[in-house]
Amino acid sequence: MIQVQGLTKYYGPVEAVRDVSFEAGTGQVLGFLGPNGAGKTTVMKILTGYHFPDRGEALIDGISVQDNPLEVKKRIGYLPESVPLYGDLNPEEYLTFVAASRLVPKAERKKTVERALEACGLMNARNKTVETLSKGYKQRVGLAQAIIHDPPILILDEPTSGLDPNQIIDIRNLIKELGRSKTVILSTHILQEVEAVCSQVLIINEGIIAAQGSPEEIAATMKGGDTWELQLKGKSPAEIEALAALLGEGLSSVSAKPLDRGITELTFLAAETNDVDGEAVFDWAVSQGLKILAMNRKRLSLEDIFVKLTGDEGGSHEA
Numbered sequence: 001m002i003q004v005q006g007l008t009k010y011y012g013p014v015e016a017v018r019d020v021s022f023e024a025g026t027g028q029v030l031g032f033l034g035p036n037g038a039g040k041t042t043v044m045k046i047l048t049g050y051h052f053p054d055r056g057e058a059l060i061d062g063i064s065v066q067d068n069p070l071e072v073k074k075r076i077g078y079l080p081e082s083v084p085l086y087g088d089l090n091p092e093e094y095l096t097f098v099a100a101s102r103l104v105p106k107a108e109r110k111k112t113v114e115r116a117l118e119a120c121g122l123m124n125a126r127n128k129t130v131e132t133l134s135k136g137y138k139q140r141v142g143l144a145q146a147i148i149h150d151p152p153i154l155i156l157d158e159p160t161s162g163l164d165p166n167q168i169i170d171i172r173n174l175i176k177e178l179g180r181s182k183t184v185i186l187s188t189h190i191l192q193e194v195e196a197v198c199s200q201v202l203i204i205n206e207g208i209i210a211a212q213g214s215p216e217e218i219a220a221t222m223k224g225g226d227t228w229e230l231q232l233k234g235k236s237p238a239e240i241e242a243l244a245a246l247l248g249e250g251l252s253s254v255s256a257k258p259l260d261r262g263i264t265e266l267t268f269l270a271a272e273t274n275d276v277d278g279e280a281v282f283d284w285a286v287s288q289g290l291k292i293l294a295m296n297r298k299r300l301s302l303e304d305i306f307v308k309l310t311g312d313e314g315g316s317h318e319a
């Protein structure tokens with residue numbers, strides 16, 4: 001269980017994060033989503049005890065990161081943005097070294113290393129020197145070192161950055177698997193990553209939390225409503241555009257344009273206050289003598305939300 005309350009951190013005059021609060025429990029994969037320089041790594045470094053906050057508190061299983069960093073480190077596996085690996089060792093030797101550093105008792109080390117090699121799909125690479133491995137396999141070694149002491153909490157900083165599409169799928173599957181029994185926090189600026197892996201999202205921009213919750217919850221709290229796209233036949237575009245007013249209050253950006261074969265494409269934005277649904281649209285079309293050839297209702301996607309929250313007026317600290 002991770003509990004974070006009011007974290008604020010300065011690097012000299014730069015306020016890297018301000019008043020960040022959130023919670024994450026077992027079985028959750030929490031995605032930290034934000035543009036470059038948003039403050040994601042800073043929060044992770046505070047959680048792992050590498051930096052102390054200027055204000056606020058972080059608790060790992062109820063233990064304060066500031067007051068008891070060693071106890072906290074035992075409970076956390078950390079994959080930093082660039083993994084410090086020893087290129088001359090093979091994965092098995094490297095993981096044995098990490099297990100010893102993590103104070104895994106000698107009698108259990110072999111079993112522990114085997115488990116991590118197996119979990120991260122490294123059995124066929126166990127005897128190759130790390131420097132000869134592909135980036136994807138090096139990342140697996142990084143993940144294996146993070147889970148070697150079977151920590152309940154995993155903190156992964158941009159775990160798929162620089163990987164090719166197949167490697168990305170592999171690592172994401174691995175994270176999802178690990179997320180079943182652990183609390184996982186991962187940072188990313190890739191929206192698809194969040195949608196593919198995370199049950200909860202925290203959008204951070206310029207050091208401040210801009211939104212948090214499940215992707216669906218975030219969409220529900222955002223203003224803007226749904227976009228509708230219909231293909232209709234039976235009347236002219238001008239008539240159809242006028243008739244759209246019968247769908248109720250709160251429609252905006254109503255536009256009807258002709259497609260070929262007498263088909264009209266009608267698009268509009270329905271405000272949250274307008275409870276139009278598929279059935280209502282169907283009834284409206286039938287009562288006006290229109291045939292529906294296609295009907296598409298687009299909810300606000302995580303991408304729309306991200307752009308809204310971190311777009312031009314937002315931007316990163318670096319700007």
Ligand SMILES: Nc1ncnc2c1ncn2[C@@H]1O[C@H](COP(=O)(O)OP(=O)(O)OP(=O)(O)O)[C@@H](O)[C@H]1O
Binds near residue numbers: 040189
């Ligand atoms: N050690 C440091 N000294 C000074 N400023 C720093 C330091 N580390 C981070 N910063 C600044 O703090 C802000 C937040 O940086 P942070 O690395 O936490 O962002 P991030 O969201 O992880 O970005 P990225 O996606 O690019 O890794 C940025 O303005 C960054 O330049």
